[in-house]
Amino acid sequence: MKQVLFAILFFLITLLTSAQTKVGGKVLDEFGDPIAFANVVFKNSKEGVITNENGIFYFESDQDYSTLVISFVGFETQEIPLKKGLNSNLKIVLIQGTTLKEVVVYTGKTSKKNNPALDILRKIWERKRKNGLYMFDQYKYDKYEKVEFDMNTIDSSFMSSKVFKGMEFIFDNIDTSRITGKTFLPIFINESVSEVYGDNVKKKHKEILKANKNSGFGNGDGVNTFIKDLYADYNIYDNYLKFFDKDFVSPLSRTGIHVYNYVLNDSMFIDNKWCYNIVYYPRRKNELTFKGDFWVNDTTFAIKKINLEASKSANINWVKEIYIEQEFEVLNDSVFLLKRDYMMSDFSFSKKEESKGVYGKRTTVVKNHVFNEPKEDKFYRQEVNFYDNSVFNKPEEFWQENRFEKLNENEAGIYKMLDTLQTVPKFKRIYDLATILGSGYIQVGNVDFGPIFSTFGYNDVEGQRIRIGGRTYFGPHDKWRIQGYTAYGFRDQQFKYGISGRWMVNPNNRLILSVGNRRDVEQMGVSLTTSNDVLGRSFASSALFASGVNNQLTSVNLTTLGFEIEPLKNFTFQTNFTYRTLKSASSEFSLDYYTDITQSEIKSEVKQSEINLVAEYTPKRKTLGYGVDRMDVDFNYARVFLSYSNGFKGVLDSDFNYQKLQFYYRQPALVGGFGRLFTTFETGKIFGEVPLGLMGVIPGNQSWFVIENTYNLLNYYDFVADEYASLHFEHHFNGRLFSRVPYLRKLNLREIVGIKGVYGRVSDRNKLLNASGLNYIAPEDVYWEYHAGIGNIFKVLRIDCAWRGSYLDMPDARKFAVRASFGFYF
Template sequence: MILSIFVIAYQFTYAQYTITGRVTDAKNGDPLPFATVGLKGLNVGAQTNFEGIYVIKSKVLTDSIYVSTVNYKKRSKVLDKKALSQTIDFQLQGEARSLDEVVVYSGENPAFKILRKVSENREKNDRKRLTAFEYNSYSKMELDVDNLSDKFKERKVMKQIQGAIAKFEKLAGEDGKAVIPTFISETLSKFYFRESPSRKKEIILKNNIKGVGVKEGGFVSQLVGGNIFANYNFYDNFVPFLGKDIISPLGENWKGTYKWFLADTTDVDGHICYGLEFDPKNDKDLVFVGKAYIDTTSFALVQIDATVGKEANINFIDKIKISQELEQTSEGAWLPAKTRFLIDIAELTKNSAGMLLKMYISNKDFVVNKPKELSFYDLPIEVAEDSKEPDPKFWLEARHESLSAQDILASKLIDTVRNVPIVKTYVEIAEIIASGYKRFNKFGIGPYLTSFALNKMEGLRLRLGFKTYSNFSKDWILKGWLGFGTKDKVLKYGGEVDYILSRRHWSVLGIKHSYDLERLGLTPELIGDNKIFYAFTRWGAYTGAFYRRESEIFLKTEPTKGISFTGAFTTRAFDPLFEFQYRTHPEAGKNSPTLDYYNDTFFTLEARFAKNETYIMDGNERIALGSKRAPTLTLTYQHGIKTLNGNFNYDRFMAKVFQSFRVGTLGRSDYTIQAGYIPTNLPAPLLFPHLGNETFFYNRAAFNTMHYFEFVSDKYVSLNYNHNFEGLLFNRIPAIRQLKWRLIASANVLFGSQREQNKELMQDAIPVINPRHIKGDLQPRYSFSGLDPNKPFVEIGYGIDNIFKIFRLQAFHRLSYLDHLSPSGREPKPFALKASVHFSF
């Protein structure tokens, strides 16, 4: 008895209390690193690590424990004084705060001296000083549904998973909100980077993917890798995210854009660091708020927690948060060891739910300054053949860190949710809207956008098409469609067979044939990839109609990254439904015979240069993600052949340059420069028709105050320039800054000409006697005007983007050729108002 009393007394005298826990965001469950946790009334505490976990050891306890961190409300909880060990988690509510409310400076801000040192030492600390680096990576991605209102929970689909919701509400904690996972993935990969020339490559070694509506395939496998898309560098002037350029707090404009406060010093993995808090001077700009930790000796960035709030001019987003912890390499430069980012997608309506996209990336085993040969980087993203690894035992050893209780529960829940019938229906509808096709296992039916149209030539036009997927074949791609008009009663059709020769160098051999009704100046090769605009041109009056029969065999290949070539042999038959003729022997003048149709046989050679272009593979399709900073150049040469069923020998030269670039804090611009030259005399439809726009819809690639086929050139050069100020001006007008409008401006300029020989070619001569058409059923004849070589066509535009987050309204003024008639004799419109609907962040 005496011994027991002695042991108890000893424990209370020399005991050490241990308190552990995790601090997370109450709304989304995201861990909060470097939050301060302490015992109230004592100078005893700790800071949370990158995972939001803290550990406090103390010989004495007080009544309560508290936690505080930047931009969150301070919280306290009662302690159990009898327990030697206890776990106390915190869920913190966000709170807006401006540094101006808490900081008063006398003299220069002490943070400025530190930031100048960061700038001075940027060159030796930035990863750009390395010639190459590589590392092993583990990433985890999760997509959740959050902000579940009571009304939303009453919906039929949610009632079927009420049990799962209850489990997550319990797991969220007393102060947190439940989030329902719909997708979770784990990925092991190897990432490689080479500085000069700049190349990236990520090899996906193993994947563990589970999600609602997710099908097995390379597309998802590549997206979950993470390092290609989330390799943020805060030393750069801008941090790219969701197609936006967010001003970096450590870039060159750190002083002009941000307010700074020297908060504290702390130990980050053995590095004593200054803690610097930063706040934007204008929260409507694309800027961060957060805290950066700077090493006191090397002045390198060791960790940063940066958040973009819903006040910023970004659509559909409540919050973007990036947390990054860096590790110093043997060469002195720092690489990201851990990165976590979160996108909190807002609810579209009051009674809908929001979405959360969370990703965690852990990197280790850094190897620097050992670049691979250039050919190694040809495929930016590569998925290993045996990448799928369902064995749980493998992942227990392979993970850099263990899964949380929420991760384990999420995996079980997804298995249940994705088999709910109504969920399957919603997934199929969403896939049809996104891809345009109703997908089956090996093929898809569509696209729905061109499935029907109504015009004066065809009446009601119906069209049905299909294409095969990689489940059908990983080498062969089949496409086909049938169309029919209730008025012209002509069957239209098309088919294509492609064979993938190489995925590494993306080489495709194909053959296709089609017969369809087209329009002058609105053919697919002129409109390009704007499928929505092309679909709209099939409605209405349908002027300049002609039937075209086309056959083509082509080969595309990319021998090295960023450089691709295309060769094609094509035959086309032009059969117009308007009064048309051209002189077959123009040297005979009016005595020349004429034809009202032609056959065109030609071959095409095209070279495309797109430096640093990134792309991913979606089954048998390659999806380009754009080329950053560098312009994309396309050079094309075509040669017409008269001997192979063609009516003309000719040469055609074309060039196109496109670039999108940042103009500092003024916003983002893009331009397209095009030029063409045909030294041969040809009928007007074979020259360069300039793309007009008679619809109410804005078209970036068109001249929006020009009629269809109003001008035709045999040589030309054009510029289409667009600039988006991204809220730069509207963000500073108090009355409208909450609307998040964005001022836009554009200018389109065209220099062109048409030789007299080409004009004479289209003049009257011996009339064509053609029994193919009944008198009176043809549309009127068109004029094929050329531009004055000394007078450019010019239009300027201005407008507002982001109206209600989806509308764009732009006015255009035509500044030249104000008395020029359209091909059908209509007066020009000096002013046009165009609108468009598009979703952008």
């Protein structure tokens, strides 16, 4: 009986593996040293990989192959017989060749002179704007995209964990990665079908989503936090490729010659086109670079195939692997078009080989190209907020007909598996915990409680402060949302609250009506550019740790009514009517002002009605969601903000007439591969008489933490101004300098330097109005300071040192400070 069962089992295994070959192992030289970037392919096929920097390889094929071919420049080619199915732990030794002629062998750092690979690379640079879609005035194609998440490094101890008790059925979908050789369990999948249009003459691009299908666990902000990073747009011909908020140097970059070694490794016919094979790898460790190889045509110098694998030493957190494959098809003798793009990222807390993590994978397949059919300009006008419910509810028959690639058995089982998992309480608890950490909210029914990270706070007026808040949440595309909070200070023994409602009346142009009221205690003057966010509260208002005395807080009662509209993509217009009362929250701080020219009457409370008009432009901003609230994919976009405010005396017993004009501009810029420079410019002027409560205050920073656009060596109210101009520069080198320093490079630290300055004035009329006891000082001689910091300490900590550059003789002037910040950044 045992023999019968064994025979049946052997027969089943044979059936499952007969149409698949899996190989893995290590390539060594005669001295036992690993050979990096060796070619490993199945004989008489185009399927293969190159070994990594440790000589290790793994890949697989749906076909049955019997021979493996291993080659590398300067070594004799080896052929290894294979058995059917899995061939693991192969140890292959290459013998150095003795009969090679006219072959230059490159080891270590390759020469920048007399290197045929670099001659080919220069030809690629010359032709990169003449290849592919760039050859045509207009183009159109169909696109299918699949995004998937998988738990990886699944082993027996993992499967037997108590965490999965009652969910053992999910392991029926385990598969093996053809890239890493690791087992994985698919847990999420999203599919979409689109039409893509472009005009190279007008530099226009548009993508129309035709269908989208989700596994059912991608509707929360917590999941979107991770999914958004897989939708990176990149072109291998660009100098820099952006992944996870980092700029990697492309191997086809004009600057690549300085950061990569290139080796002309092979040449052969691919699809009847003679192509060269070039292997590339980093010149230095810890830089944002790749390793891999590409095949390039010998006449058009267009890329036929390329693979990119991020160096394991690259200065990036929480991502152990980034792997990209692109394959181009030959349309005719001179046109090479992208056919398939595959990207895989391995998210993990550790970069150790055995560590468990999650694969994020994106596969893009394009076909049905049409060229030189022009469209009118209005066609390319991007919809501001197009949402068609039918796009997300296509029947299964549609997907069977329109998938460019069929789902494999495990992928097809994800939908069924997740439907079943939704009925398992334990999995729902695990999923909810991940969502809470990602979004900061705890969902109970259709209400989210939070954000949990603002529950506790402290300041000198309220003492210990506790806050409880919530919002309605039916999904990421909610057209209306109500949110609010209540807080209590144990020192002042007062309750505070805020409530806000927003309703998107017209989704197409995002016409949103809003109303809200807030009564709270806050630190005023921590931002030059004002905000009418009724629930907004600065970090400085309730910092757990602060330096110096922090009793200059204000009791605010703010009511706002407004609307906003987005007539063009990424251009918004807002108008708000606000009414506020301001009074000091502390007996040791005053907002007093004179009510008459003789300075005989003093008033302590400000009542003010105001109309505010705002225009904001955020080019290249990308968002997720179609509802009243959206999530930014990243913050590497420019922001231009123009605000005009008018105060009306007498309206609702308001105290002052004035006009306020403010301008804000923030621009991130890549600086030649040496990181990103963030430039922020702000300027503003108040026309008319205003008291301290409405005056512009140069934002200080008395916390121990880094707060953007504040001055680290200033206390609150050190400087005030009714006209000002501020300029900040902050450069993030992203470890480019430390990667060149021995012993430091292994720490993956990141360098930050910055300088900031502000000029301002106060009119004589506003000085005469002041009865607060605060001596108005304006930075007429330009206040400036500079800072230098180290980021990525233990992957979560940044520490800055700041030095004061001017106004050193001010009373109690701080000349040096240390600031820190925490965060999970890639």
